Amino acid sequence: MAEAMRQINPEVVAAFPITPSTQVIEDFAKFVADARVDTELVTVESEHSAMSACIGASLSGARAMTATSSQGLALMWEMLYIASSMRQPIMMTLVNRALAGGINIHCDHGDSMGARDAGWIQIYSENNQEAYDNMVMAPAIAENAGVRLPIMVCQDGFIISHSIETMQIEDDEGVRSFIGERLTEHSLLDTDNPASWGALDLADYYIEHKRAQIDAMANAKTVIQEVSERFNEQFGRKYELFESYRLEDAERVIVAISSVSGEIKQTIDTLREKGEKVGLLKIRVFRPFPYDEIREALKNAGIVAVLDRSASFGAYGPLFGEIRTALADLENPPMTYNRTFGLGGRETFPSDIADIFAESERYLQGGKIEKVSDILNVRGD
């Protein structure tokens, strides 16, 4: 991620260290110290200040980036909404980590899922290559004139952020020509054309501004596809709104986000050798959520198990809610059920995935979901 940030060479990075995202900024700070970037690195006193500094920098026309995790994102909360409502294309590396209480440094998606309605584009990455690629695409998506929204590129804490993998880093020139220059309509520093930001916005205009944000997020879906296509043309790696893995003829499907997809793919390959029709739909873009495309991709499935790596207390998991909503308009929607897993870094193994596919087979044969919602690998159940 630090490498992608170096190539983007933003004017401003403002960040406060928090495990496991610290490594990103540590590595980037070395690039600053070695004068390999032109960035002003602002070592702020909190994440609230980090996001505030990014907003101020972005309003002046600068590319601004930050990185955080868990409590850090939580402390940014109110400023996340300011960034998106001011339509500032700020870029964030979010290294997913469980939220306290119960102090925990390991991965789950409670942090980013809580921020899903903050008006930020959310893109999730399965591995380091995807995290890098998604970050290279981030400026082109966020700064598009029809979008102009902040973007968080998410990856799983430790599982991905602290793993060593072989990956392809593109050359600096190629990346810089891909992302181009940021164009701004108004700048805080343009004293010849004064403007005001953050004004009072009451019942006469607030809803119109929110309507424009909704429109920008809808545009983002198209722009993400266009940018991904351009990325494929230039760098030769293909990305879509979600990844379909052996999904074409799959009767039993798992829908999941990020690194657990590795275990799922491995399990699918094993089961496919035995002739079982199983597949994966891996979410890449969670905001904007591609309802229509997912409905089309899952319309022939018999049963869909949705894995949520965060708990919504008193409700089904956030991903499950979206998937069921996407499928609800089908005449004969597949059966669906929800499994919560991996909270606070609890391990998930290929055998757990095989169990889910076996459970799906049982439900499919019996024609009935016995348990709509359950938690994997929890003691006591």
Next chain:
Amino acid sequence: MSDNKYKLKDWQDLPKGGVIPEGGNAADYETGTWRTKRPVWKEENCIHCMTCWTFCPEEAYKLRDGETKSGKPRKEIKEVDYYHCKGCGLCAKECPINKKGDKTAIDMHHEET
């Protein structure tokens, strides 16, 4: 000020992110509707000391060119701008004529409801 300028715009016609791409347009905002009490300025008792003008948070006291008894040019109070006056009453409270107590130069009247 054409009527068109104050017609509420559709969401497509707004600058992105609620930015206000011009300066000084707070003057266009009618704060007079907030008023429950109305300051009434009495020219016959006013000594044009500018205390009301100094204290007014909305610059609602408008000025004119005048002169002193000895003929020196000076600024004088002209009128209250009720488009902007919020009726806070600071002018009447700070007015030195009002403070002396035998007469008033600014009276606060309830707005008719």
